[in-house]
Amino acid sequence: MKPAKILFSTEGRIRRRTYWLYSIALTVAYLAIYFGVAVATGTLDTLASDTTSPILDVTEAILSIAMIWPSLCIQIKRWHDRDKSWVWIFINLIPIIGWIWSFVELGCLDGTKGQNKYGNSPKRANHEAVAATFD
Template sequence: MFNQDWQYLFTSFEGRINRQPFWAGVIVLIVVNIAIAIVGGILGAIWGPLSYLATIASLVLIYPALALYAKRWHDRSKSGWWSLVALIPLLGAIYMIYEIGVQEGVPETNQYGPNPLGTARA
């Protein structure tokens, strides 16, 4: 696989990341959210109000997701505030997935840091 600083990936809003650590982080967040939903369902079956803990845990995952998105927007030479585009129903989410999940980052150093791949692409 690849050597990744997971703490940096999920807690920092600074710097840039390329697509590989972005998708790795997305997969981790999806797996964790599924695990929370399963545990929440089990706890909810035992005693209904315990399912609220799963909801709170899922809401806590918003912070690492936003940190991940911000660094990817930075690689596209845009502010992390562009994550708000996802609030536009359907089209915003499609645009966001295309921009930060499919498009390559800018090859040169930008205001957010050097190219995370280490070399400028022609």
């Protein structure tokens, strides 16, 4: 699956590895842009103090809004891999228990073996792609 489809489409399934890689990549991109703006605008020192910087506040708001859809898409695809509907995304609204449940289901447990109602197994697709290179 192409990166654009992983980040901007809710269709299909992704493996745990893909989920973790894209989650980490989104976090690193967020932090890199945020701290890059802080360094470029000379407001890095405000991060360690009680004062706030309007530039960093706006940057944080824009980045947070921009990350919502890609984050939702990768989580929905993981729920699909677990053979569960997108509505399971709302479990994140339950403090602590919901976050732990989501972490375990999406980040730790294996997906449904074989095909489910959301598509073919991403593991099988990877194995077939590798096998096809040796034909």
